[in-house]
Amino acid sequence: MSWSERIAQGLQSRRQADAYRRRLAIIGGNGPRLQYRGRQYLNFSSNDYLGLARNPDIIAAWAEGASAHGVGSGGSGHVAGYSEAHRDLEQRLAGWLGYERALLFNAGYAANQGLIAALVAKGDMVLADKLSHASLLEAAVLSPGQLRRFHHNDAGSLRQLTRAECTGNRLAITEGIFSMDGDSAPLAALQRGIADAGGWLLVDDAHGFGVVGEQGRGSAWQQGCHPELLVVTFGKAAGVAGAAVLCAEPVAEYLLQYARHLIYSTAMPPAQVCAIDASLDAIIRGDGLRAQLGRNITRFRAGAAGLGYRLAPSASAIQPLLVGENGRALELTESLRERGCWLTAIRPPTVPVGGARLRITLTAAHQSADIDCLLEALADVRRPA
Ligand SMILES: *Cc1c(COP(=O)(O)O)cnc(C)c1O
Numbered sequence: 607m608s609w610s611e612r613i614a615q616g617l618q619s620r621r622q623a624d625a626y627r628r629r630l631a632i633i634g635g636n637g638p639r640l641q642y643r644g645r646q647y648l649n650f651s652s653n654d655y656l657g658l659a660r661n662p663d664i665i666a667a668w669a670e671g672a673s674a675h676g677v678g679s680g681g682s683g684h685v686a687g688y689s690e691a692h693r694d695l696e697q698r699l700a701g702w703l704g705y706e707r708a709l710l711f712n713a714g715y716a717a718n719q720g721l722i723a724a725l726v727a728k729g730d731m732v733l734a735d736k737l738s739h740a741s742l743l744e745a746a747v748l749s750p751g752q753l754r755r756f757h758h759n760d761a762g763s764l765r766q767l768t769r770a771e772c773t774g775n776r777l778a779i780t781e782g783i784f785s786m787d788g789d790s791a792p793l794a795a796l797q798r799g800i801a802d803a804g805g806w807l808l809v810d811d812a813h814g815f816g817v818v819g820e821q822g823r824g825s826a827w828q829q830g831c832h833p834e835l836l837v838v839t840f841g842k843a844a845g846v847a848g849a850a851v852l853c854a855e856p857v858a859e860y861l862l863q864y865a866r867h868l869i870y871s872t873a874m875p876p877a878q879v880c881a882i883d884a885s886l887d888a889i890i891r892g893d894g895l896r897a898q899l900g901r902n903i904t905r906f907r908a909g910a911a912g913l914g915y916r917l918a919p920s921a922s923a924i925q926p927l928l929v930g931e932n933g934r935a936l937e938l939t940e941s942l943r944e945r946g947c948w949l950t951a952i953r954p955p956t957v958p959v960g961g962a963r964l965r966i967t968l969t970a971a972h973q974s975a976d977i978d979c980l981l982e983a984l985a986d987v988r989r990p991a
Contacts, residue, residue: 637660675689692873706854716849732751732753746779786926786956789922790818790825813923
């Protein structure tokens with residue numbers, strides 16, 4: 607099959623499965639209200655859980671950072687791109703989260719790829735929750751180690767997999783709060799399971815960082831668990847972009863030698879580092895925002911419970927409504943948009959086949975009236991019984 611034929615076939619198969627993806631050029635996608643083609647919508651699809659993406663202090667920090675340091679970092683951190691600002695933020699993050707070291711990455715995707723590629727060698731076994739984020743599973747598949755997946759949030763299933771012979775080291779992988787389901791992992795039980803086999807735990811807390819735990823320190827802190835490797839990202843609750851890996855001193859030094867995503871990539875702009883630093887201030891002072899988010903979650907779940915949808919068992923800002931078929935998910939998304947509510951249909955391969963859902967994300971920037979509008983719209987479009 608030629609390149610052109612292969613591409614045509616790939617596109618056709620996505621269309622046939624109602625799984626064709628496209629991007630829409632919207633305005634204000636990081637706020638509680640967005641605009642698309644001149645019309646305003648309530649935005650229930652952003653991951654800006656605390657409403658920090660438009661926080662004036664963080665915007666000012668980014669602007670001042672750019673005035674002071676320029677826009678680009680100038681190079682890889684190993685060449686000229688690592689500044690005092692980077693160093694200070696890394697030290698602050700490490701101290702705040704209870705680790706010896708933190709290393710900044712340009713994105714959570716890059717952090718997961720770089721970390722797993724640097725650590726996992728031939729003979730190792732990666733044991734991942736089967737619903738782990740694509741960036742984690744893909745890194746494990748590309749690694750020379752063997753990937754086995756355990757049942758979702760099931761420490762017993764992880765333990766079972768650790769019984770298989772492994773000549774190298776074992777690395778268990780999970781998320782703090784799952785991006786498509788909104789539920790939390792039993793981190794302490796998973797850590798015991800992997801520690802008993804002499805392995806390490808990696809927790810990707812993209813959706814817990816800033817939102818849960820004392821002062822927003824995240825899922826592991828909330829559960830009193832200290833994974834050997836913790837990934838936090840700054841594009842969600844922190845409202846900015848970027849990521850950090852938290853780990854022990856020798857691991858950080860090792861990653862500086864072997865993590866190619868650090869070595870061969872331009873370092874984060876220092877102004878962005880300043881913005882993340884300001885965002886950290888807002889997160890630490892953010893109990894009020896977290897309480898508002900909590901009220902919105904409670905209001906949504908109480909209202910949605912009686913509407914005849916399948917709610918997911920999620921206590922987080924991610925509130926999926928499980929609808930099953932792709933076509934149905936798209937139809938509902940369309941009808942909700944007509945009623946002024948913007949949310950996203952999540953379809954395979956992002957979720958399992960038959961697991962299409964409306965992914966509703968709530969933020970601290972939503973008012974109770976916004977939640978009520980969404981509930982009304984959901985009541986309007988539900989399929990007559
Ligand atoms: C969003 C996300 C990532 C990717 O992070 P980026 O900073 O957006 O690249 C990684 N892991 C999980 C669980 C995520 O939800």
